[in-house]
Amino acid sequence: MTGDVVSAAPEPADLLVTGIGELTTNVSTSDDVCGTMRDAAVLIRAGIVAWTGPAAEVPDAAAEAPVLDVDGAAVIPGFVDSHTHLVFGGDRSAEFVARMAGRPYAAGGIRSTVAATRGATDAELRARLRLLIAELRAQGTTTVEIKTGYGLTVADEERLARLAREMTEEVTFLGAHVVPPEFADDANAYVDLVAGPMLAAAAPHCRWIDVFCERGAFTPAQAERVLAAGAARGLGLRVHGNQLGPGEGVRLAVARGAASVDHGTYLDDGDIAALAGSDTVLTLLPGVEFSTRQPYPDARALWDAGVTIALASDCNPGSSFTSSMPLMVALAVREMGLTPDEAVWAATAGGAAALRRDDVGVLRPGARADLVVLRAPTRTYLAYRPGVPLVDDVLLGGVRVDGGGVSGGRRT
Structure with missing residues (x-):
């Protein structure tokens, strides 16, 4: 099951999302339900999360991947x-x-x-x-x-x-x-x-x-x-x-x-x-x-x-x-x-x-690369700034959704 909110899923993509100020993985721990990583990056292979970790430790395998630098923004799994x-x-x-x-x-x-x-x-x-x-x-x-x-x-x-x-x-x-x-x-x-x-x-x-x-x-x-x-x-x-x-x-x-x-x-x-x-x-x-x-x-x-x-x-x-x-x-x-x-x-x-799904709602290796870049330094802004359009970019299977954001994100 994919559950994509599109009639036909986009072609799976390779991408390195880096410059993430706060990454919500939802790999929960006893003191952090959101499994937070700071100064993080996400490597996407064929539309699937291949790696998450510190931006300073991106694996060599990411060298040829296109880059999306989000410049300190918060990233969460897609809703x-x-x-x-x-x-x-x-x-x-x-x-x-x-x-x-x-x-x-x-x-x-x-x-x-x-x-x-x-x-x-x-x-x-x-x-x-x-x-x-x-x-x-x-x-x-x-x-x-x-x-x-x-x-x-x-x-x-x-x-x-x-x-x-x-x-x-x-x-x-x-x-x-x-x-x-x-x-x-x-x-x-x-x-x-x-x-x-x-x-x-x-x-x-x-x-x-x-x-x-x-x-x-x-x-x-x-x-x-x-x-x-x-x-x-x-x-x-x-x-x-x-x-x-x-x-x-x-x-x-x-x-x-x-x-x-x-x-x-x-x-x-x-x-x-x-x-x-x-x-x-x-x-x-x-x-x-x-x-x-x-x-x-x-x-x-x-x-x-x-x-x-x-x-x-x-x-x-x-x-x-x-x-x-x-x-x-x-x-x-x-x-x-x-x-x-x-x-x-x-x-x-x-x-x-x-929905009895373990491939969405999380950002960990093996999960679908469905993620949201917020126009904010932290996920807290979703409650702190209600009614404000904070979604800057949306990726489905690592592919940017046209019209999915406010400013269109920052590609390099």
């Missing part, structure tokens, strides 16, 4: 956004205005996007998807997961999965997003459709299956049926859970061995203990709390309890219409209690863990 909904039609700005005026968020708003998506052509959906991919890529995201879930018919879910697969291999089938209006009186019949013909149509394009286990969406028993059907077809498991109130989503995810459970806005001590004792990642989505005025989860307490945390944007037209992983880092620090180092780790290595 890994492990939860997005990027294939959709329509607009829900009026819903946002209503929420800001005091109307509470509810899952039912998804149905308006379903109607707009069903009415959109493939060309219209693809055009918006490509714009969003370019937008998140310019902000440093190099690996992205994309969910279906705005079609909710067999044909529409298949086409959303197919369109998403043009952009990434991390595609998630989310037919169990909400119950569509035509099944309002028979949710179990809709679950039959999701777990049967809809899954069969979408699965060839997907790596994952997800379910919204929440009041107003699917019961734990219905969610269990969906997950079991997905697992039987060889898909990895993900769960939306505990977003709108306390519920069984987290414990269902842990019991099923899901790679991640996402949201976790309302957790009790039992949920936290279950997560801490498992390899299920809790993916926090602070853009949702920002946009819905729900309470932010206490990430500080979760981290201290031993829960593995990822940060993701949940980019979608209703509850979090932002593609900015730097914003997620800033919100996690300001509102959720993580340190800047912890937040950057969660937005890179944490996201990779949520």
Whole structure:
């Protein structure tokens, strides 16, 4: 799996990135979760990290490689956004205005996007998807997961999965997003459709299956049926859970061995203990709390309890219409209690863990050479200077992404 946020990966390249003032490797130690190197360099061979170390000790093998001198800038792994909904039609700005005026968020708003998506052509959906991919890529995201879930018919879910697969291999089938209006009186019949013909149509394009286990969406028993059907077809498991109130989503995810459970806005001590004792990642989505005025989860307490945390944007037209992983880092620090180092780790290595990946979200020999050069001396600036475009260069497999930075980087 590559997970690249491009329709076709660039040709692998050789490159020496040097002059790095602060290198975030995410090769963690007991006192440095980010595995920091100072005055560092990264040697890339055929799009893969071949060596990292002091810039003064670059191996002789780098002599013929082209050089990118970043002149003291900080370098981090590319962001890994492990939860997005990027294939959709329509607009829900009026819903946002209503929420800001005091109307509470509810899952039912998804149905308006379903109607707009069903009415959109493939060309219209693809055009918006490509714009969003370019937008998140310019902000440093190099690996992205994309969910279906705005079609909710067999044909529409298949086409959303197919369109998403043009952009990434991390595609998630989310037919169990909400119950569509035509099944309002028979949710179990809709679950039959999701777990049967809809899954069969979408699965060839997907790596994952997800379910919204929440009041107003699917019961734990219905969610269990969906997950079991997905697992039987060889898909990895993900769960939306505990977003709108306390519920069984987290414990269902842990019991099923899901790679991640996402949201976790309302957790009790039992949920936290279950997560801490498992390899299920809790993916926090602070853009949702920002946009819905729900309470932010206490990430500080979760981290201290031993829960593995990822940060993701949940980019979608209703509850979090932002593609900015730097914003997620800033919100996690300001509102959720993580340190800047912890937040950057969660937005890179944490996201990779949520996708069960060990080749992205890190900069160590053998990993993909996906990295971000910041217009800053330290990763702390991602929280210290929120809202400022700090991404100076983005490399996918060692190849600079056109339009990926502000100033375009410094090549020699």
